[in-house]
Amino acid sequence: xxxxxxxxxxxxxxCQRCDLAKERKHVVVSxxxxxxxxxxxxxxxxxxEDAQGRPFVGRSGRLLDACLTExxxxxxxxxxxxxxxxxxxxxxxxxxxxxxxxxRPWLDRQILEVNPEILFILGATATATLLECRTPxxxxxxxxxxxxxxxxxxxxxxxxxxxNPSREPGKxxxxxxxxxxxxxxxxxxxxxxxxPDSSDR
Ligand code: URA
Numbered sequence: 001x002x003x004x005x006x007x008x009x010x011x012x013x014x015c016q017r018c019d020l021a022k023e024r025k026h027v028v029v030s031x032x033x034x035x036x037x038x039x040x041x042x043x044x045x046x047x048x049e050d051a052q053g054r055p056f057v058g059r060s061g062r063l064l065d066a067c068l069t070e071x072x073x074x075x076x077x078x079x080x081x082x083x084x085x086x087x088x089x090x091x092x093x094x095x096x097x098x099x100x101x102x103x104r105p106w107l108d109r110q111i112l113e114v115n116p117e118i119l120f121i122l123g124a125t126a127t128a129t130l131l132e133c134r135t136p137x138x139x140x141x142x143x144x145x146x147x148x149x150x151x152x153x154x155x156x157x158x159x160x161x162x163x164n165p166s167r168e169p170g171k172x173x174x175x176x177x178x179x180x181x182x183x184x185x186x187x188x189x190x191x192x193x194x195x196p197d198s199s200d201r
Contacts, residue, residue, distance in 0.1 A: 005034050005113050008106070012086055018102040020087035026053030027086050030110065036080040037187055038073070039116035040064070041107070043084055043125045043157065044095050050088035055081050060158040064122075067158070067177060071184040078187070080114045082107065084126045100129055111150070119150055120183050123157025142179050144186075151186065155179040 013027045028045035031054045040056075048058030056064050065075045073079060085095045085103040095103075107130075111119070121127045124137040131147060131154070133140075140154040156176050164172045 002034055002113070005110075008109050008113060012106050015086065015103075015106070018087075018099045020085070020089060020099060023090055024087040025050045028053055028055050028083060028088070029086055029106075030080060030082040031055055031057075032075060032080040033077055034080065034114060036078060036114060037117045038079045038120060038183065039111065039114055039118070040079050040081045040120045040122065041084060041126050041130065042081070042122045044092075045083060045086070045088040046092050047088065049083075055083050056158075059162055063158045063161060067180055070177065071180050073180075073184060073187075080110075080116065082110055084129055094125060104129075111148075117151060118183055118186060119147065119152045120180070121152060121154045123160065126157075127154040141175065142182070144182070153179055153183050153186075 009029050012029050015021060015027060026045075026049075028049045032040075042056060042060075045055060046058055046060070048061075049055055055061070064081075068075050068079065075081065084107060085099055086106055087103075089095050089099065119130070121130055127137055127140055128134060131140075131145065131152070137154060137156065141156060143154075145152045145154070156172050156179075158176075161173045161176055167173045
């Protein structure tokens with residue numbers, strides 16, 4: 001890992017910026033490749049992530065990894081995976097605005113250090129927070145947008161796919177796979193779809 005990311009991780013592990021620090025078992029910083037071209041951003045660690053200190057290691061994470069594999073992406077080599085906030089909210093509740101604000105500098109530093117070309121954002125909370133926009137995820141997903149010069153593809157959170165397991169066309173799982181396939185094509189250099197498109201939002 002690069003020195004700057006190691007520093008970031010070491011400081012993040014000591015973080016006391018909000019009350020989530022009191023109940024956490026681990027700070028959950030990241031997994032994956034430190035200079036991946038693709039950064040995957042979820043919402044917050046759950047119980048499994050809190051126990052292991054790594055993001056997306058529970059059911060949602062296993063599904064995420066399987067979907068990445070299905071489009072030909074390796075979670076360890078091709079992605080850097082992290083969350084909006086680094087400590088588990090009790091009972092997996094939504095992070096509060098104060099927690100999101102307190103934790104935000106860590107994510108901003110991760111984005112700067114890893115310097116990914118593409119951000120794949122999982123779920124409504126992560127999307128609304130990062131893009132500072134209230135458009136429903138159902139309308140944002142599947143469309144490239146731009147954030148601070150980076151290409152962003154919002155999509156559903158894997159936990160939503162677990163709650164809606166049908167793989168029929170038009171259902172969340174197949175829409176998620178279509179979004180991830182756009183990302184894979186963009187990484188392969190098929191960049192025509194990368195123009196931020198807000199025409200139908
Ligand atoms: N859900 C998330 O958003 N992140 C995780 O790390 C695990 C579940």
